[in-house]
Amino acid sequence: MKTFLLYVMVLLALLIGAYLYRVLRGPTIFDRVLGLNGISTKAIILLIVIGMYFGRVDMFIDISTGYALLNLVGALAVAKFLEQKGHP
Amino acid sequence: MDILSIIFIVAGLFFLIVAAIGVVRLPDVFSRSHAVSLTDSLGAFLMLIGMSLHEGLDKNTLKILVVLALLYILNPVIAHATIRAALRSGIKPWKKETP
Numbered sequence: 001m002k003t004f005l006l007y008v009m010v011l012l013a014l015l016i017g018a019y020l021y022r023v024l025r026g027p028t029i030f031d032r033v034l035g036l037n038g039i040s041t042k043a044i045i046l047l048i049v050i051g052m053y054f055g056r057v058d059m060f061i062d063i064s065t066g067y068a069l070l071n072l073v074g075a076l077a078v079a080k081f082l083e084q085k086g087h088p
Numbered sequence: 089m090d091i092l093s094i095i096f097i098v099a100g101l102f103f104l105i106v107a108a109i110g111v112v113r114l115p116d117v118f119s120r121s122h123a124v125s126l127t128d129s130l131g132a133f134l135m136l137i138g139m140s141l142h143e144g145l146d147k148n149t150l151k152i153l154v155v156l157a158l159l160y161i162l163n164p165v166i167a168h169a170t171i172r173a174a175l176r177s178g179i180k181p182w183k184k185e186t187p
Contacts, residue, residue, distance in 0.1 A: 001090060001142075004097075006114060011101060018108040022120070030117045030174040036174045038111060038124050038165050041159065042104070045135055048152065052139060061151045079169035083176055 005053045033078055035051045040071040096138030103131030117174055125167035132159050147152035 016039055023035035044064050051060025107118030133156065140152040 003130060004094060008097060008101065012104075015104055015108045018112055022111050028117055028174070028179060030179070031120065031172055034092070034117065034121055034124050034167075035111070037163075037170070038107070038128060041128055041132060041163065044155065044159065045132060048136070048139055048155070051100050052142070057148045057152075061148060061155065065155055065158065067160050068162060074165065075166040076169055079166070079173045083169075083173035 002053065005049060009049055009053065012042055012049065016042050016046075031080065032074055033075065033082075037071070040075075044068055044071075051054065057066065090142065093138040093142040096134050100131045100134030100136075100138060103127050103134065107131060112155060118171060118181050121167050121171050125163055126141065129160065129163050132156070133161075 006083070017033050019038045019042065023032050023039070026032045026035065044067055047060050047064040047067065051057040051064075099134050104127075107127035109150050110127065111120055114120050114123060136152055136156045136159075140149045140156075143152065
């Protein structure tokens with residue numbers, strides 16, 4: 001089971017790299033915001049997998065919850081700012 | 089119980105890989121948001137269900153289900169807000185050129 005979790009962690013890191021390509025060269029700024037949203041979803045799952053690998057899920061699940069709430073507030077703030085910039 | 093959780097996690101990884109391919113390959117911000125929001129939600133659902141099956145029945149499983157409910161509120165809201173801002177700031181949706 002531990003070897004399988006190690007492979008899952010490596011594959012999730014490769015997926016984060018695929019999203020990072022979209023963040024680095026997106027044509028518009030909304031592509032970059034969407035890429036960051038995908039990266040944060042992968043990071044939430046990756047934190048829980050790391051907690052299962054080391055046997056400390058009770059600690060890592062709280063970090064994951066805090067990261068999810070922070071991502072919600074940040075992405076909504078960026079979206080509202082970009083929406084109001086087009087219509088002054 | 090280990091076999092069932094491995095099946096769920098592999099199915100979730102399949103959907104996450106499909107979402108990553110869609111994000112890299114699709115032509116427009118609107119279609120890319122379709123790939124990110126829908127497929128990513130299903131993949132995260134399957135992976136977190138598999139992990140909570142492996143953990144057994146205690147308070148960590150309840151916390152994983154709380155994170156799952158939070159992702160299901162959070163992911164469509166962020167996609168909707170971003171796409172609404174993109175449409176209001178004047179980006180035209182992509183259309184296939186007819187030769």
